[in-house]
Amino acid sequence: MIKLTNLTKYFGDHKVLDDVNLEVKDGSSLAVIGPSGCGKSTLLRLIIRLVYPNSGSILVDNLDVGKLSEDALIGLRQKIGMIFQTSALFDSMNVYGNVAFSLHVNTRWKEDKIKGIVAEKLKMVDLEGTEKLMPSELSGGMQRRVCIARALAFDPKIILYDEPTTGLDPITEVTIENLMIKLSRELKVTSILVTHVLQTVYRVATRVAMLDKGKLIEIGTPEQTKTSKNPVIQKFITGGL
Numbered sequence: 301m302i303k304l305t306n307l308t309k310y311f312g313d314h315k316v317l318d319d320v321n322l323e324v325k326d327g328s329s330l331a332v333i334g335p336s337g338c339g340k341s342t343l344l345r346l347i348i349r350l351v352y353p354n355s356g357s358i359l360v361d362n363l364d365v366g367k368l369s370e371d372a373l374i375g376l377r378q379k380i381g382m383i384f385q386t387s388a389l390f391d392s393m394n395v396y397g398n399v400a401f402s403l404h405v406n407t408r409w410k411e412d413k414i415k416g417i418v419a420e421k422l423k424m425v426d427l428e429g430t431e432k433l434m435p436s437e438l439s440g441g442m443q444r445r446v447c448i449a450r451a452l453a454f455d456p457k458i459i460l461y462d463e464p465t466t467g468l469d470p471i472t473e474v475t476i477e478n479l480m481i482k483l484s485r486e487l488k489v490t491s492i493l494v495t496h497v498l499q500t501v502y503r504v505a506t507r508v509a510m511l512d513k514g515k516l517i518e519i520g521t522p523e524q525t526k527t528s529k530n531p532v533i534q535k536f537i538t539g540g541l
């Protein structure tokens with residue numbers, strides 16, 4: 301379970317997250333929606349301690365993320381796969397090097413074993429046999445899928461997706477949504493999904509949280525969000541029409 305308690309984050313004197321309380325139960329999939337700049341990516345970055353909160357706490361499976369030693373933090377990051385908003389592949393490494401990166405850094409496994417894992421993860425994102433391609437040879441959607449394959453390397457129990465389907469063609473979007481659904485239903489992965497793409501929210505999420513100006517203003521099922529009377533949510537969902 302992921303539990304955020306009274307989480308507040310400032311950058312300088314800009315309050316980006318304001319006293320956020322949130323629980324994500326094991327095996328569930330929480331979508332976080334809200335306008336650009338409302339703190340969604342920051343929320344994900346706090347969970348893997350890329351940034352620290354000013355106050356409040358983050359528990360992941362009852363471990364207090366803020367208090368972990370550097371070694372324990374590496375263990376936590378292996379348990380959590382993160383798909384970053386910008387694809388963040390290493391340009392100088394081919395697809396194989398990118399997907400295998402954390403396996404090479406964090407294990408002493410034989411290359412044959414790593415090759416098998418990379419091939420399996422690439423197959424999951426419909427990119428079989430692309431090991432030798434360089435990131436510059438991939439389309440944006442393919443790069444996104446390589447990032448997902450990389451995030452799956454350690455079979456994470458938790459996945460944090462930051463805009464996984466934004467800007468993709470409809471077919472790739474559905475492929476990625478289907479993968480997210482499979483990971484959550486079959487492998488019982490717990491996930492937080494940050495996205496502007498409402499189709500992805502409605503297909504994948506079990507709960508939806510709306511952030512606005514750093515505050516969590518409502519949380520409920522996708523159906524409850526669709527029919528919410530809150531004008532801020534209605535405006536977000538309908539685009540103000």
Ligand SMILES: Nc1ncnc2c1ncn2[C@@H]1O[C@H](COP(=O)(O)OP(=O)(O)OP(=O)(O)O)[C@@H](O)[C@H]1O
Pocket residue numbers: 311316334335336337338339340341342343385
């Ligand atoms: N490292 C940083 N230093 C200073 N300000 C930051 C930093 N990271 C984020 N911010 C600011 O925090 C606010 C929230 O940023 P964040 O990236 O969390 O928004 P977001 O909800 O993910 O937006 P988008 O939908 O556009 O991706 C923004 O005003 C941003 O400028």
Ligand SMILES: [Mg+2]
Pocket residue numbers: 340341342385462
């Ligand atoms: Mg963002």
